[in-house]
Amino acid sequence: MTTQEATSSGDDMQIDRPAVPVANSEMAADEVFNPDHLKFYYGKLFPYADLYKWMCYGHDGKHPGCDQSYFSRREFSFTLENDIYLRFQSFNSVLELQNSIRNNCPFKIDIGPVYTVNPAKRHAYAQTGDNVFTPVERELVFDIDISDYDDVRYCCSGADVCLKCWPLMTAAIKVIDSALRDDFGFNHILWVFSGRRGVHCWVCDGKARRLTNEQRASVADYFRVYKGNENNQKVSLVGQALHPFLVKAYSEVLRDFFEDNVLLNQELFATEDRCENILNLVPDEATKSELRGKWQDNKRSSNVKDDVNSVRWGQLKHLLQSGKNKTKGLRRCVEEIVFTYTYPRLDMEVSKHMNHLLKAPFCVHPKTGMVCVPIDPNCSEEFDPTTVPTLSKLMEELNEGGLRSDADNDLGGTSLGKSISYFRSSFLQPLLKSCKEEIERSHHAKIQQTKNSMGW
Numbered sequence: 001m002t003t004q005e006a007t008s009s010g011d012d013m014q015i016d017r018p019a020v021p022v023a024n025s026e027m028a029a030d031e032v033f034n035p036d037h038l039k040f041y042y043g044k045l046f047p048y049a050d051l052y053k054w055m056c057y058g059h060d061g062k063h064p065g066c067d068q069s070y071f072s073r074r075e076f077s078f079t080l081e082n083d084i085y086l087r088f089q090s091f092n093s094v095l096e097l098q099n100s101i102r103n104n105c106p107f108k109i110d111i112g113p114v115y116t117v118n119p120a121k122r123h124a125y126a127q128t129g130d131n132v133f134t135p136v137e138r139e140l141v142f143d144i145d146i147s148d149y150d151d152v153r154y155c156c157s158g159a160d161v162c163l164k165c166w167p168l169m170t171a172a173i174k175v176i177d178s179a180l181r182d183d184f185g186f187n188h189i190l191w192v193f194s195g196r197r198g199v200h201c202w203v204c205d206g207k208a209r210r211l212t213n214e215q216r217a218s219v220a221d222y223f224r225v226y227k228g229n230e231n232n233q234k235v236s237l238v239g240q241a242l243h244p245f246l247v248k249a250y251s252e253v254l255r256d257f258f259e260d261n262v263l264l265n266q267e268l269f270a271t272e273d274r275c276e277n278i279l280n281l282v283p284d285e286a287t288k289s290e291l292r293g294k295w296q297d298n299k300r301s302s303n304v305k306d307d308v309n310s311v312r313w314g315q316l317k318h319l320l321q322s323g324k325n326k327t328k329g330l331r332r333c334v335e336e337i338v339f340t341y342t343y344p345r346l347d348m349e350v351s352k353h354m355n356h357l358l359k360a361p362f363c364v365h366p367k368t369g370m371v372c373v374p375i376d377p378n379c380s381e382e383f384d385p386t387t388v389p390t391l392s393k394l395m396e397e398l399n400e401g402g403l404r405s406d407a408d409n410d411l412g413g414t415s416l417g418k419s420i421s422y423f424r425s426s427f428l429q430p431l432l433k434s435c436k437e438e439i440e441r442s443h444h445a446k447i448q449q450t451k452n453s454m455g456w
């Protein structure tokens with residue numbers, strides 16, 4: 001029974017239907033976010049029970065191996081209207097969490113680490129000396145932001161995103177997700193739309209949550225292909241042979257994605273400037289001049305049937321991979337160009353530190369009104385950031401469908417329902433199953449240890 005069900009009356013006829021704020025579909029762009037709608041969302045739609053179940057990792061059960069303090073040691077952080085920031089919030093139950101969110105109506109909810117002690121009581125503990133207030137667990141997280149791709153996308157810039165550049169996020173999800181599963185052996189991975197211009201990844205396996213900061217930095221480093229500072233996005237694929245992970249990323253995702261999508265959608269060779277951007281990645285002057293010459297020629301003899309981007313890319317590839325360039329080490333350059341234009345650009349700092357806050361799934365982005373819904377990595381190409389449920393759309397759907405007393409039915413009738421079902425069936429249920437097994441295993445081991453020490 002969810003808490004939402006618990007708070008509603010059993011008799012359909014007697015229900016006081018909460019008034020659904022009326023959405024105006026002709027609202028101006030800066031009016032897409034309405035605080036009254038947010039109140040309604042937290043009152044009726046936000047999946048508290050699912051969030052709670054997730055954050056308990058099985059420790060809300062009756063098993064003697066459960067750590068009943070686990071959930072209350074987790075930091076939540078709220079950003080209220082007018083940028084008032086409430087850090088180190090913690091709760092003892094789903095009801096406390098729900099009441100606090102409903103009362104505060106936060107514009108943003110962030111999730112922090114699990115600490116040694118309840119973060120709300122950190123000051124009391126800090127003075128005792130032996131109970132140090134420090135993070136002990138945290139999901140391994142990744143943050144990918146489309147604005148970090150501004151030098152390789154020509155359709156949008158900054159916070160803007162469209163269906164031409166969004167596939168860069170899809171490619172990032174594919175590359176990172178398969179490496180996390182195949183190379184690191186993680187299973188419980190949640191991808192979430194950040195509400196505007198990117199994606200977040202939560203790796204929730206026990207062994208991921210217990211990684212130290214140093215180990216997190218190593219994982220982040222594994223994904224790093226950029227040399228020099230973070231702003232210099234030129235990819236340098238050093239060494240005799242590519243790392244198997246990069247070979248796989250290239251051959252299974254990035255090469256085809258570059259040729260079938262980015263090359264044409266972003267029209268990478270459509271102007272002289274864009275051509276020069278690509279030539280800047282070619283370290284040999286003679287080759288560059290030869291290519292410039294060819295491209296001057298095909299500008300004059302342009303054949304409308306052949307896409308200029310495909311033609312020029314073909315010429316570049318042919319020249320760089322030809323026999324005479326073998327010795328000059330230019331063959332690797334084709335791969336470097338593909339990586340530069342398509343390889344995931346991670347905000348490394350977010351991944352490296354346990355105590356970094358990350359926005360909770362199912363928050364609503366205050367600028368777009370979009371709900372931060374999960375993305376299924378198995379069909380991430382089907383995700384469309386322009387049709388994500390928004391607060392005003394959810395209000396409309398509820399107005400059309402009418403509200404029913406049962407919370408799950410409310411959700412089922414909205415576009416949010418699908419996202420919540422996905423969250424439950426593909427992420428939460430398998431996660432909780434493995435948490436339960438882990439709790440049982442470690443409890444059993446503890447008992448065994450006690451037995452052994454007593455026997456000795």
Ligand SMILES: [Zn+2]
Nearest residue numbers: 155156162165
């Ligand atoms: Zn775009």
